[in-house]
Amino acid sequence: MSQTRKAYRAAILHSIADPAEVGIEASYEYFEDGLLVVENGRISALGHASELLASLPAEVPVNHYPDALITPGFIDTHIHLPQTGMVGAYGEQLLDWLNTYTFPCESQFADRAHADEVADVFIKELLRNGTTTALVFGSVHPQSVDAFFSAAQKLDLRMIAGKVMMDRNAPDYLVDTAESGYQDSKALIERWHGKGRLHYAVTPRFAPTSTPQQLTLAGQLLKEYPDLYMQTHISENLQEIEWVKELFPERKGYLDVYDHYQLLGERSVFAHGVHLCDDECARLAQTGSAVAFCPTSNFFLGSGLFNLPMAEKHKLNVGLGTDIGAGTSFSLLNTLNEAYKVMQLQGARLSPFKSLYLATLGGARALRLEERIGTLHPGTDADFLVLDYKATPLLEYRLQQAKSIAETLFVLMTLGDDRTVLQTYAAGQQVHQR
Template sequence: MSDSVKAYRAAVLHFLAAPESQESHEYFTDGLLVVEHGRIARIGHAYDLLPQLPAGVEVVEYSDALITAGFVDTHIHYPQQGMIGSYGTQLLDWLQTYVFPAERRFADLEYARLQARFFLRELLRNGTTTALVFCTVHKESVEAFFEEALRLNLRMLAGKVLMDRNAPDYLTDTAESGYADSQALIERWHGRKRLHYAVTPRFAPTSTPQQLALAGKLLGEYPDLYLHTHLAENRQEVQWVKELFPERKHYLDVYDHYRLLGARSVFAHGIHLCDDECQRLGETGSTVAFCPTSNLFLGSGLFDLARLERHDVRVGLGTDIGGGTSFSQLRSLDEAYKILQLQGQSLDPFKALYLATLGGARALYLDDRIGNLQPGKEADFVVLDYFATPLLAQRIEQARGLAEKLFALMILGDDRTVKATYAAGRLVHERGKTDKTVLLST
């Protein structure tokens, strides 16, 4: 028994519901998290649970730290990590200048493998245990990503980009080849251990009507697939969609017409939406990924969280590397707070951590498996160091309660704040030790 059970002692916080609800979270100042066979077995006060542990169970103690559920990233591009922080353009020019040349290299399987390993190390180093990931148009990019995610037993979602027009020849497929390649990848990877496949048209302007129709066909043929694309990120992009699809009433209606809305459909950005689009997203159970650092870096606009929530739209948090400027969801929350401040809204620290954990899991319809630390859930969790930097330590020491501590973490925290990351109960990142050693040991 002691070999399959392990316990972790620190302050523990996780969410049971959105913070607006009563009894939305559980918090244990001196908590104990008990893990068995990769799942949460018990959670509670250390003084209650310690005497109940079987003899010989190892207890890992983290002082001045907070254990919470692993972070969930609902929109990110792994092929774009190499050109993160590229200077000087907005969305459409940025794609042509930086993104497309970077993605060209992912036709090489070995290169894609190296990048997938680096990418997943960065996610885990930042406490992110689940992500919805854009690959490239190349099958090799997907194979490499899923190979590495499978090796680490991570719950990850990804798919091959579909793009048959308005892109360089070296990055385009055809409607037919995109469908066939996607189907082959679905059959090989979807549902394998903790992996999910996402049908991934880049965005409406780079797919012909025929390709969008075949994307809808795939969703009909495999009902538990995901759909992952972009929506209304940039005003110039929105105008381009109007010109390409004049028969549709708005941007979202393009996707709706081709049967791409619904549960497990995730649309990145959603900044420039009309009320009709918001209402339709809500009534179909679709999700919008809020990508704060990317929206600011590319000058795309300000995300209106309150408006989408009025329409009951599911919202997750995304880093959107490489338009985004950090893998850290703490940095995302810092910028999200500022974006909402500019619009007269306020991001409560409990709501912020909810968005990064259970809210993200709910946005991906995975909250029955991940997102909090309830018994039976998969043991994906992160250990956050209250004293990771001198400035953070000073602020924490002056905090007057849990809310102020959480707010300090989200405004001042970053990758240095993550002391350890666990996936399915296994240590996959430990600060201060080489990532290579930790990852290879898994």
């Protein structure tokens, strides 16, 4: 048995609770010289190296990182696979950006070979940036999801994805129908959901691109398969919100459209939520739904500032999203850098421990996977990262001045990027080495 056991020695840090609920000091566990023991893809022990090394059989290999920090793998709760090739597209806000750049780029996924190529690039980028779980939009083409899940399964990654459902207000070359969207999704669910560490998400793009018939069938899928996920967009852009009011005049507001079609629930994740009101936050929290906070994308498209304190007030689950391709980086470290600025612009603070929570345990809770990922508790999946304190000359120099783990963590989040991720592990296997 010890042959399958490996140990990793370094400074080790993970979130154990939301700082907004328990206070900063009770929200994390830190071992200045820690040991993480992994066996059969799961974490079997975590603690101080001085205590655990004595009980470790001599033949168990110990990987020692004297200048690094081990954390749980990052969790990206909103990202688009088919937009990988159009990251950094210039000069539009949301609706024009979709028509000018996004839809033409997504049309290429009718070709399975193209989908396979992009899925390979996409997964390598995720792992290079330390993201071990993501909630992923495919394109309207089922083969986009087949390509992604095929690539993820080879590495035994815990990933969630779905085929976009979109039967109106998009180019003719990129729409399905209410019935074909339902049938294609159902076939993908049967093929992939629950296979290894893969999960399926019912994925209506957003209310304006789905007819009432399609939204009804999306809700039906969630009834037929109760452990599915649901992902869509909400209240990202003021022009978008007005459009929703025109298309659904009988509903009270944007969230009420989704509520009416029974799309809220414990595995429902709504991207952005920049312009949610108090009542909508309360309703999302009441139904166990979650919001994906996407600061990089919200800045890039000029959408606005997400009100994290309001979400906290309602105890609404919030994860972090890169939102590639409106977001401009696969790095959740970069994304946290932007999240900090979003809070600053609203006169609020984002502590480094809340940031760590959002990128790990907060994302896991948003996805209802906190028993499996998001922490380094024994029994959870061995999805973790080794972050290099010497990744760049500036980072190395700056960290020499750091006097606490809080300062070290904040510097990693403001100066760190893909270069900071030395190694990424998924289910105990190394899936990236810088």
